Amino acid sequence: MSTTSTTSAQPDLLYSEAEDDLRAAVRSLLAGRSDTAALLARAETGRPYDAGLWTSLAAGIGAAGLLVPEKLGGQGATHREAAVVLEELGRAVTPAPYLTSSVIATGTLLALGGEAPEELLRDMAAGRTIAVLALPLTAAAVGEEFPEGPVRAVADAAVADVLLVPRPDGLYAVRREDATLAPQTPLDLTRPLATVTVEGAPATRLADAAATRTAVQRGLLAGAGLLASEQLGVAEWCLEETVRYTRERHQFNRPVGSFQALKHRMAQLWLEVVGARAAARNAADALATGSDEAALAVSVAQAHCSRVATRAAEECVQLHAGIGMTWEHPAHLYLKRAKSDELALGSPGHHKGVLAELVALPAPR
Template sequence: MTSALLYTETEDDLRAAVRSLLADRAEPGVLLGRIETGDPYVPGLWKSLAGEIGAAGLLVPEELGGQGASHREAAVVLEELGRAVIPAPYLTSAVVATETLLALDTGSASVAELLAALAAGRTVAVLALPLSSAPGAWAPASGPVTGVADAAAADVLLVPRADGLYAVPADEAGIAPQNPLDLTRPLATVTTGPGTGTRLADAAMSTAAVERGLLAGAGLLASEQLGLAEWCLEETVRHTRTRFQFNRPVGSFQALKHRMAQLWLEVVNARAAARAAADALATGSPEAPLTVAVAQAYCSKVAVHAAEECVQLHGGIGMTWEHPAHLALKRAKSDQIALGSAGRHQDTIAALVDLPAPV
């Protein structure tokens, strides 16, 4: 199990490629400028990430036009996207929507064509459910759906209805932007008319497919939270080494050392939990639901704590718009309820291990 949590050479190479691309095209100043325009998506970035690097097709088998990789590689991409707080529909399209489609009949022409388009980065698909939807705690759409993440970037909406799963072109749906806390992950209210779209699966298959998509999304969201927490810790250590008070770097003060050491321990534990979840999903382990719940219950709290410490230990500059610490804090808080809150995942853990609630 320990060796399964280590990064392979291939994963390290993928990380280097993604980090280089993001450093070149989406450094913090660029993101802050995009957010001020109201459109956070960096032009051309998704095409490079999804198509040129091939990140969008990591979970898609080669015979369907993808890379034939696994959740481990997708987790590495999400770590890097989390570090840089990138506005990109990777979690929503390349993970949740893709995993949902892979659970359907891939021999169907409509499903296979959509998967090939997603893998090539030509199309973005989004599951029309609230971002807060957790595995085992969602319902088919019966009207307008609020809180749909990345709907503004979608070409196709996957709409679970009472009679099955439908693929609805985004231009045939009503998409009304909302005001999110996390400005780097836009939310919208989605409205689709009855009978619109192409039916991809019946009700039973639709339910199982959406469950698979949400489970993979929750498991790999832990890697995004890990990357965010790692950046917050590294940036805080860097700042406290160069910020002086009383002719000493503030990082040399014992109280701050203790806080950063505690945070380092939490990040190390979060890495183990996130990697375990990615590996369980990659290997199809029967323990995947439990491992994913553990990862989400733990990593969401670590990401928020790391972002809070980053803002506070940067002092006044951490409270300014010009420093990216606020982007990390807002993403961490948004992720804390994405795909299920920590409390809901704790309830899942209790149910899976038959742990009775306290009386």
Template sequence: MTDLLYSAIEEELRSSIRSLLSDRVDLSRLETADPVDLKLWRTLAADLGFAGLPVPESAGGAGASWRETAVVMEELGRFAAPVPFLGSAVLATAALPADDPLLPELAAGTRTATLAVPLSTWDSPQWTVSGDLVGSVTTVADALTADVFLVPTDAGLFAVEGAARTPVVSLDLTRPVADLSFDGAAGRLVAADAGPLVERALLAGAAMLASEQLGIAEWCLTTTVQYAKTRRQFARAIGSYQAVKHRLADLWIAVTEARAVARYAADCLAADDPDLPVAASLAQAFCSPVAVKAAEECVQLHGGIGFTWEHPAHWYLKRARANAVALGSVAQHRARLAGLVNLPG
């Protein structure tokens, strides 16, 4: 039976990572030439072991589940943390077989990897690299900091350490993307059939991204409510005006619903439930627009300060907008969902 409630262990995990991120995340670094915080990533992955939460203990992981990983993703979204968690701890980790020698290294945080597919990939991707590792892949998430690339080809999935990386300007500076060229690179064959592994990784990515979108929406809602209680206009707190109350109440309902949808996707992934494809597409179709709406309301209800660079709201809006087209758009997931539940196109 699906459990949409957080366990005591999951809440303790949330408390510990929230405490860390509140002390360590500095969004001002996003305006520098090195936006990714690798020191924070090493703390999360190597020191605290969060990168290995869904990895069995026999493979060097923590032996927890994707539910705990979802809690981490929520908090990373809440703080817009610029770390390569999605690429390495989710996409690459989910794509590797349990007996692959790279998996314990990713779980321990000693190496970082990413799945070499465009960030917009969502279903049955076309391989753009041949079996002799000739070709390129565009807009790969977390590629600039990865030690290893998992490259799907028509001859199988390869682990490649060498690739030419070209940074690409992205709307979301908290998750840089890059174009990769593998011409002349050497790789190790991970599996002879890349299709099922990539499909599994994309489903895991979609499910976990929904939790990140939930975290974004929760931060935007909480921050806006706090502001509405203290900001005064015409001798009254703006939160006392009915129009503001209605907008925040509607947003609270949407975030509450998104929490249930995201938790269901995380639970299906953790339990290897056959309903995972439905749950993952449902989560993206629902949570993506909620995160965007929450970020837009955050900017607008903060008034003039919400439109300035000094307030962090714009980073959350950019991340929500970029996530809305990552691992499939809302329209694409709705179309797939319709097919999965036998609705007419």
């Protein structure tokens, strides 16, 4: 069950047995659908999603409702379990609206408390409805005012059933078919972006302005914290795939991975991935326990995991040599996901600035 009390107790960075079982279930599901050629073919159309996979993940395994209380049809779990799902989605660079719908949008709606739309949350928990917060993917915090007019770079808008639109006077729910979507060209082909316009569209008001600001901020904080787990999954796959390849690839009758220079690079990368795992788990645990240091843990995780995921993906491409540069090999998908995630929900520089404020140190110039 979810823990809601505020605490600053010692964080638990280890995986529980239940979390290991959840990981095994998600990994098994994704392994049966890891077809790079099919993914690339779908990505080229701008619609990389696999509807059957989402149904199995969201409804079959019940991952969509992990953060939703049992009384609303969810699993009543915590951010720790949702983080495990995102690790596996990152490892498989899976095109799925899990971060945007099951974490950010769900977290935003739950933060409304008594004003939360129960029917919508039930449908989201059951995997029947996908909701997306209509803010740019790069949004890291609530500004002075929410944007009016078209909103650019909204991730997963094309597959959403409901758009949650924050406006200066409150939060509104708009059906996707009533909005106007203009696809954009994303760096990460597995996470499409769109410009969303809802002016004149029928909308249902969910909350007033004050509640909206608090709820959206909590949703973005949860999203940034668990994005670190997705970045961890990207980094882990890149490291493991690079080690595997350099063991099999031979030059001068020796595995290329046995050359000292490459061993040192991979050993250093392993140390960085271990550190990223600790940071990501700390953020997930802080969110799960309602720690008063959650914002600090999230910014630490984002500042570190963003860099590690990008470096791991770059090393993966480079140490695969020629094959790593080809369209058919999935390495470029991981590099693009890592670079896109580096800017999503706040750049490393933004989070370093947040850290400076939280610990009362002058920000770097």
